Amino acid sequence: MRYIIYGAGAVGGVIGARLFEHDHEVVLIARGAHLDAIRERGLTLETPSSSQQLPVRAVGHPAELQFSPDDVVLMTMKTQHTEAALNDLRAAGAGELPIICAQNGVENERLALRRFSRVYAMLVILPATHLVPGIVQAHAEPTSGVLDAGRYLSGTDAVIEQIAADLNASGLSSRAVGDVMRWKYAKLLSNLGNALQAASEPDENGNRLHARMIEEATSCYRAAGIDWASEDEMNERRRAMSRLGTIAGGARGGGSSWQSLARGAGSIESDYLNGEIALLGRLHGVPTPVNAVLQQLGERMSREGLPPGSIRASEIERMVERA
Numbered sequence: 001m002r003y004i005i006y007g008a009g010a011v012g013g014v015i016g017a018r019l020f021e022h023d024h025e026v027v028l029i030a031r032g033a034h035l036d037a038i039r040e041r042g043l044t045l046e047t048p049s050s051s052q053q054l055p056v057r058a059v060g061h062p063a064e065l066q067f068s069p070d071d072v073v074l075m076t077m078k079t080q081h082t083e084a085a086l087n088d089l090r091a092a093g094a095g096e097l098p099i100i101c102a103q104n105g106v107e108n109e110r111l112a113l114r115r116f117s118r119v120y121a122m123l124v125i126l127p128a129t130h131l132v133p134g135i136v137q138a139h140a141e142p143t144s145g146v147l148d149a150g151r152y153l154s155g156t157d158a159v160i161e162q163i164a165a166d167l168n169a170s171g172l173s174s175r176a177v178g179d180v181m182r183w184k185y186a187k188l189l190s191n192l193g194n195a196l197q198a199a200s201e202p203d204e205n206g207n208r209l210h211a212r213m214i215e216e217a218t219s220c221y222r223a224a225g226i227d228w229a230s231e232d233e234m235n236e237r238r239r240a241m242s243r244l245g246t247i248a249g250g251a252r253g254g255g256s257s258w259q260s261l262a263r264g265a266g267s268i269e270s271d272y273l274n275g276e277i278a279l280l281g282r283l284h285g286v287p288t289p290v291n292a293v294l295q296q297l298g299e300r301m302s303r304e305g306l307p308p309g310s311i312r313a314s315e316i317e318r319m320v321e322r323a
Contacts, residue, residue, distance in 0.1 A: 001162065004029065004065065004073045006085055008038070008058065010128035010259065011102065012076030013136030014144055015172070017045040020056045022170040027065065028058040035060050037134025044135040047144075048245025062092035072098045072163065074122075075108060078256065079272035082108050086115050098159050100149060104191045104256070105272040106184055109152040120160055122149040123183040125238055126172075129252055131263060139252050140241035146173045148237065150180035173240035179227075183237075186229035188276060189217055192291065194257035195270040195298035196316070198308050205313035209290055209320070213274070216288040220280035254308060261301060261308045270298030289323045 001024070005016040008028035020026040020043075030038055038058040045052055059065060073094060077085055082103070089099075094116070101108040102122040112119045126145025129137040138144040147167050150156050156176040167174035177183065192213045200206055221228055253262060260268045274295035281288035293316065301310065 001025075001166065002027065002068065002071045003166075004062075004071055006062070006073055006075050006089070007077030007081070008034065008043070008136075009076065010130035010136055010256065011124055011126050011145075012074065013043060013130055014045065014126060014128045014138045015074060015076065015102065015147070015167075016056060017043055017054055017136065018138075018144055018170040018172055019166065020054050021045075021052070022166075024166060024170065026056055028056055029060070029062060030058050031060055033133040034130075041134060046135060046137045046247050047141050048139065048247055049141060051248075062089050062094065065092065067093055067095070067097060069097075072100060072159070074100045074102050075112070076102050078260070078267070078269045079103060079105050079108055080267050080269060082111050086112055090115050100160075100163065101152070102147065102149075104187065104269065105276060106181065106188060107272050107276065109181075113152060118159075119152045120149055120163075121152045121180045121184055122147055123177075123180060123187055123237075125187065125234075125241070127241075127244060127252065129259060131253075131259060137247050137252070139244050139247065141243065141245055142171065143173050143241050144171050146237050146240050148175045148177050148180060148183055150177045153181060154178050173237075182227050183229050183234075185221065185226055186231075186234050188273065189214055189228065190234070191255075191273045192217060192277065192294075194255050195268065195274055195294040196313070197254050198257040198261050198268070199294075199297055199301060199311045200313040200316060201309050203313055205317050209294075209313060209316060212290045212320075213277070213294065216281065216286070216291050217277045220277055220284060220286045220288065223284035223286050224280055226280075257298060258308045261306065264305055266302060266305075268298045268302040270295045274298070289320050293319045293323050 164174040
């Protein structure tokens, strides 16, 4: 297989780097200064114990590729960019290629299935950072992350079993699982705190808000008849990463939403994380004031270019009470 990694940021860059260093053919689709840096000097992968520059091929658009039946596409951009990326893939002739949604949230697979018939969902537990063009950091070792995957909505096949085997042989932990969406709904619960982490420094007020977000979400799941993996199951999979380490230059600043604000990316994923819970709440008559406020706050902070940690959790609590 040739692995086309569409969105070579933190998660996509680490997956592509790990596959490349274990002799798989990899093409990264990146943009802007990050693309320029990779083309000029390769992709730099930093871990707690090493730093290496990898001469991975990188392009700026799917139209630059000649697709073959042996290609698979891993979608690793944030959800707000997925629809445009899928349209570009389709226009470039990706046709019946397998589309693997290695992304947070649960909306990407539905977007992909509107356009492609072979869609797979992938659970992503991969602590990584991308703040500097040309550089991605993997904070866990010796296994960089967990990437369980299966057909969307359910089941496995030879394609996803081969992908899991390749990832397992490349410094990652991956299983082909028939109930992958059950795992992705569990991961969504842990991602609900992304916007809160990006907006404010941790304190007791933030802890209360986070607990309320989870309560709202699980109430929505029950009302919608959605099953999700237990916290014990998720913790067991996280243990496959062994340990987190410190990379030269300092500790990891924050998750994906924190990084979006820190880079001034201009958009954030809260519409598809907290917004997914707000949507379920509206569909099933469940109040979700905390998730609705965090959804709107994340969007406003990214639109106005506010830096991470700009708003106290106590102020967010007041926003929730007013809502």
